[in-house]
Amino acid sequence: xxxxxxCDKVGLKKGPWTPEEDQxxxxxxxxxxHGSWRALPGKAGLQRCGKSCRLRWTNYLRPDIKRGKFSLxxxxxxxxxxxLLGNRWSAIATHLPKRTDNEIKNYWNTHLKKRxxxxxxxxxxxxxxxxxxxxxxxxxxxxxxxxxxxQWESARLEAEARLVRESKLRSQASFHSQSQAQQQLGTxxxxxxxxxxxxxxPPPPSPPPPAPCLDVFKAWQWQSQGSVxxxxxxxxxxxxxxxxxxxxxxxxxxxxxxxxxxNSTAKIDSSEAGGGDWRGYGNGNPTLSxxxxxxxxxxxxxxxxxxxxxxxxxxxxxxxxxSTTTAKPPPAASSSFVExxxxxxxxxxxxxxxxxxxxxEEEEEEDEGEDDANNYxxxxxxLVDSSPPDSPLF
DNA sequence: AAAAGGGCCAACCGCGTCCAG
DNA sequence: TCTGGACGCGGTTGGCCCTTT
Numbered sequence: 001x002x003x004x005x006x007c008d009k010v011g012l013k014k015g016p017w018t019p020e021e022d023q024x025x026x027x028x029x030x031x032x033x034h035g036s037w038r039a040l041p042g043k044a045g046l047q048r049c050g051k052s053c054r055l056r057w058t059n060y061l062r063p064d065i066k067r068g069k070f071s072l073x074x075x076x077x078x079x080x081x082x083x084l085l086g087n088r089w090s091a092i093a094t095h096l097p098k099r100t101d102n103e104i105k106n107y108w109n110t111h112l113k114k115r116x117x118x119x120x121x122x123x124x125x126x127x128x129x130x131x132x133x134x135x136x137x138x139x140x141x142x143x144x145x146x147x148x149x150x151q152w153e154s155a156r157l158e159a160e161a162r163l164v165r166e167s168k169l170r171s172q173a174s175f176h177s178q179s180q181a182q183q184q185l186g187t188x189x190x191x192x193x194x195x196x197x198x199x200x201x202p203p204p205p206s207p208p209p210p211a212p213c214l215d216v217f218k219a220w221q222w223q224s225q226g227s228v229x230x231x232x233x234x235x236x237x238x239x240x241x242x243x244x245x246x247x248x249x250x251x252x253x254x255x256x257x258x259x260x261x262x263n264s265t266a267k268i269d270s271s272e273a274g275g276g277d278w279r280g281y282g283n284g285n286p287t288l289s290x291x292x293x294x295x296x297x298x299x300x301x302x303x304x305x306x307x308x309x310x311x312x313x314x315x316x317x318x319x320x321x322x323s324t325t326t327a328k329p330p331p332a333a334s335s336s337f338v339e340x341x342x343x344x345x346x347x348x349x350x351x352x353x354x355x356x357x358x359x360x361e362e363e364e365e366e367d368e369g370e371d372d373a374n375n376y377x378x379x380x381x382x383l384v385d386s387s388p389p390d391s392p393l394f
Numbered sequence: 395a396a397a398a399g400g401g402c403c404a405a406c407c408g409c410g411t412c413c414a415g
Numbered sequence: 416t417c418t419g420g421a422c423g424c425g426g427t428t429g430g431c432c433c434t435t436t
Contacts, residue, residue, distance in 0.1 A: 014405080015404095015406090015429090015430095016405075016430090017405085036421075037421075037422070038421065038422090039422080042409055050421085050422090051406085051407095051422085054422080054423085055406080056405080058423095059404070059405080060404075087426085088425085089407070089426065090423075090424060090425085101423095101424075102404075102405085103403085103404095105425075106404085109402095110401065110402055110403080166424095197411085365401095
């Protein structure tokens with residue numbers, strides 16, 4: 001493949017932007033919008049290629065860009081999302097609305113990557129490194145469990161995403177095929193979470209789909225009230241009987257735009273869910289839950305490394321409900337998002353993070369190894385739980 | 395005080411994807 | 416269905432600035 005660079009034309013300026021150029025670009029976009037980037041430079045009187053203009057706008061001139069140091073919360077978000085998404089900076093940036101992907105990427109490469117390495121966590125895989133975990137068997141096992149959970153979840157997501165896509169294709173082919181697809185979805189959920197089903201009553205029969213629109217990714221909803229097994233933000237009784245998945249079909253495909261950290265319901269219209277942009281799911285990282293009905297089971301299930309021993313994570317922050325499954329209690333306190341992870345971060349902060357020392361007073365006891373790893377991944381899971389619904393990934 | 399080294403960040407490059415014709 | 420233009424994304428680079436020697 002390969003296309004010639006858009007700035008091959010002689011006479012086009014490259015390199016740092018001058019204030020005059022910024023002003024021209026700003027003024028033009030404010031008045032006309034950017035429209036076609038290709039055509040913009042000529043209209044705006046800039047000797048730049050459209051790409052350069054776009055970059056300058058999105059990374060610097062855009063009015064909604066927050067500049068300056070990253071807050072601790074932002075750091076946590078980046079790290080946790082990177083654990084789930086990898087180097088998909090644009091996707092990560094959607095969770096930090098006022099930060100650009102470029103900025104996040106730079107910050108990661110220059111600060112966070114090093115800090116994680118210092119913590120003994122591989123910044124690429126986010127797995128604790130063996131040499132840093134200590135030699136205690138329990139610690140190693142715990143780390144193995146945690147990474148196993150993440151890997152299992154990734155695989156699960158990939159499988160479900162694939163099935164959603166397939167179901168969409170089928171639904172487009174014919175109404176009959178659509179029913180088939182749903183059957184497969186149910187089957188998939190059943191197989192993926194069969195262990196879970198062993199300990200919970202079977203879900204009620206799924207009603208026929210009202211429309212061929214898929215509302216995917218209803219799971220991981222933020223529950224501000226802290227109810228572990230709660231229903232979707234729409235309300236209604238809690239369905240503990242359907243821990244399978246929450247892929248639902250709804251009449252109206254809606255984009256629900258809710259701010260990060262608030263009650264959120266991820267909805268993706270059928271075009272996105274089926275034939276649309278699934279790039280974000282390519283590596284199977286983001287979380288997808290499906291259900292056979294409109295019920296949204298607020299649960300994420302992970303096998304441990306033992307695999308015969310399912311761990312059920314409440315996807316909300318709140319008290320663990322022992323009545324839900326035979327599972328173990330949550331492995332670490334997810335209730336303190338900041339404390340656990342922040343301590344980890346601050347503990348390993350470089351000198352350049354001294355501005356965050358407000359929290360350092362809270363650093364007290366630390367259970368090295370297992371607790372750290374638990375906190376690390378639990379916070380990642382919590383973050384997924386609270387991910388913004390308008391993200392292309394969740 | 396000057397040179398060297400490293401960190402940081404804005405900008406560029408090339409590839410992948412989307413979409414209209 | 417195919418093709419090419421346009422855009423978006425992630426990796427990389429160049430150069431400024433700060434710190435260290």
